[in-house]
Amino acid sequence: MISHRHRCLYVKVPKCAGTSVLAWFTAHGAGRHSFRPAWHGGPMSQRLPGTARAMNLYPDYFTFTFLRNPYERFVSLWLHLRRAARMRGRDGQAAADAFGTLRAFAEFAAELLDDFEPCWGADATAAFRARRGREYGPDRVRLDDVGWLADHLWPQTAFVPDCNRSRLFGVARVNAAPLSFIGSVGRIDEDFARLAGLLDLPAAPLLWRKASGTEAGAGRSRRYAAYYDGETRRLVEALYAPDLEFTGCGFDDGRTAVTVPGRACVTMARCPAPRRRPLRTLPARAWRALWSLEAVVEARILYMPSVKRAVRPLAARYGPG
Numbered sequence: 405m406i407s408h409r410h411r412c413l414y415v416k417v418p419k420c421a422g423t424s425v426l427a428w429f430t431a432h433g434a435g436r437h438s439f440r441p442a443w444h445g446g447p448m449s450q451r452l453p454g455t456a457r458a459m460n461l462y463p464d465y466f467t468f469t470f471l472r473n474p475y476e477r478f479v480s481l482w483l484h485l486r487r488a489a490r491m492r493g494r495d496g497q498a499a500a501d502a503f504g505t506l507r508a509f510a511e512f513a514a515e516l517l518d519d520f521e522p523c524w525g526a527d528a529t530a531a532f533r534a535r536r537g538r539e540y541g542p543d544r545v546r547l548d549d550v551g552w553l554a555d556h557l558w559p560q561t562a563f564v565p566d567c568n569r570s571r572l573f574g575v576a577r578v579n580a581a582p583l584s585f586i587g588s589v590g591r592i593d594e595d596f597a598r599l600a601g602l603l604d605l606p607a608a609p610l611l612w613r614k615a616s617g618t619e620a621g622a623g624r625s626r627r628y629a630a631y632y633d634g635e636t637r638r639l640v641e642a643l644y645a646p647d648l649e650f651t652g653c654g655f656d657d658g659r660t661a662v663t664v665p666g667r668a669c670v671t672m673a674r675c676p677a678p679r680r681r682p683l684r685t686l687p688a689r690a691w692r693a694l695w696s697l698e699a700v701v702e703a704r705i706l707y708m709p710s711v712k713r714a715v716r717p718l719a720a721r722y723g724p725g
Contacts, residue, residue, distance in 0.1 A: 405425070405426050405429050405435045405436065405437060405438055406435065406436060406437075406438040406458050406462070406465075407429055407433045407434050407435040407436075408434070409433065409434035410433055410434070410466075410603050410604070410605060411462075411464075411465050411466060412465055412466040412467070412468065412603055413438060413455070413458055413459060413462065413465045413466070413467050413468075414426070414429065414435070414438075414467075414468055414469065415455055415459075415467060415468070415469040415563065415564070415565060415583065416455075416469070416563070417469055417470065417471060417472075417560050417563045417564070418448065418481075418555075418556035418558075418563070419472065419477050419480045419481055419484065419556060420469070420470045420471055420472045420477065420560070420589050421470050421472075421589050421592055422470075424592075424610055424611060425470065425596075425610070427611065428596075428608065428610050428611070431608070432605070432606045432608045433605055433606070437454075438454055438455045438458040439451040439452055439453070439454025439455050439458075440454065446529055446552065447528050447529065447532055447552040447554075447555050448552065448555055448556070449522065449523065449524050449525075449528035449555040449558075449573075450524070450525060450526070450528045450529045452524055452563075452573040453524055453525045453573045453574055453575050455572075455573060456571075456572040456573045456574075456575035456577065457575055459565070459572070459577070460575070460577065460578045463578055463579055463581070466584045466585070466602070466603060467565065467581075467583045467584045467585075468583055468584055468585035468586070468587065468599060469563075469564065469583055469585075469586055469587070470586070470587040470588065470589050470592065470595070471560055471564070471586060471587075471588060471589065471650075471651055471662045472560070472588070472589040472590070472651075472662065473589075473590055473628075473651065473653040473662065474559075474560070474640065474644040474647040474648050474651065474653060475628055475629070475632070475637075475640060475653070475655055476589075476590075476628040477560070477589075477647075478506075478510070478513075478640050478643075478644070479506065479628045479631050481509075481513075481556055481557060482503060482506055482509045482631075484553070484556070485503065485509070485550060485553055485554075485556075486503050488550070488551060488553050489503070489549060489550060489551075501543075502541065502542075502543035502545045503545075506631040506632065506636050507633060507635060507636040507639070508541060508542055508543065509541075510636050510639040510640055510643070511541050511542050511639065512540050512541030512542075512543075512545055513541075513557050513639075513643060514639055514642070514643055515540040515541055516540045516541075516547070516554060516557065517557060517558070517643060519535065519538065519540070520535065522555075522558045522559075522562040523574070524573040524574035524575075525573070525574050527574065528555065532547070532552065532554070532555075535547050536548045559643075559644050559646055559647045560644075560647045560650070560651070561646040561647055561650050564583070564586075564650070565577075565581075565582060565583055566582040566583055566586075566650075567646070567650065585598075585599055585602065586662070587599060587662075588662035588663075589662070590662060592610065593610065596610045629655065632655075637655060651663070
């Protein structure tokens with residue numbers, strides 16, 4: 405998401421409150437997609453290079469993201485892909501049933517991620533199509549039955565500019581600057597309020613969309629920890645070792661909030677308000693206004709229940725199958 409009004413750019417990490425952040429900026433922050441949205445078809449990893457190109461075009465913009473405790477994020481991925489498998493039809497219910505336990509899903513994810521690593525753009529589309537009929541996990545679930553959402557399984561560090569200094573989403577970076585701000589899904593309200601103060605954003609609450617749970621503190625920890633046994637935890641720790649190291653999250657300590665070591669920007673004091681470039685010409689002002697209006701209309705239409713029902717078959721049709 406990019407907002408020229410507030411001179412900021414959001415790098416979305418799957419299952420890290422992205423829908424909520426995008427909806428907020430569409431409604432209140434004059435934000436719009438920095439890459440083609442999901443209804444254009446194809447995997448998210450095909451569309452993400454647009455974010456890297458936007459960062460290259462606007463290197464002085466404030467950049468931010470939100471990250472999540474890897475153990476909790478994996479539970480959210482499991483629940484989300486089970487729902488998505490049922491919606492896809494054909495063998496979707498069988499795929500959802502195969503993910504009946506978190507451990508079965510962890511074994512599926514381990515085998516899937518061992519088959520191909522994160523890739524972007526046209527390479528991502530080619531990788532998905534080449535593997536569409538392959539089967540993974542103890543119940544041999546086809547990639548075709550999971551759909552484009554399989555790229556959500558990639559580690560959070562694959563999406564974070566700090567961990568991809570030379571190339572981000574397959575695009576060469578013009579500089580190796582880290583993100584200006586990293587927030588935590590575990591304390592989303594507090595960190596979004598801090599972000600709003602840094603960017604002088606309008607006072608409006610961040611609403612949760614597609615949330616798998618909004619408990620906080622010990623209750624949140626108990627909710628995700630209850631799904632794990634020893635073997636599942638070992639599998640997840642092997643899959644997401646870079647995420648665990650980068651976020652500083654643990655399992656036994658019950659911490660759900662991300663604390664990135666050495667990142668002063670997570671708790672930094674208020675910085676000067678971003679410099680606004682004047683729009684001197686009428687065409688420039690009209691283009692910016694039209695850009696923001698298009699984003700708002702697009703979002704409102706797509707959140708209508710009737711539209712969701714209408715586009716669901718198209719989303720299934722233009723997936724890997």
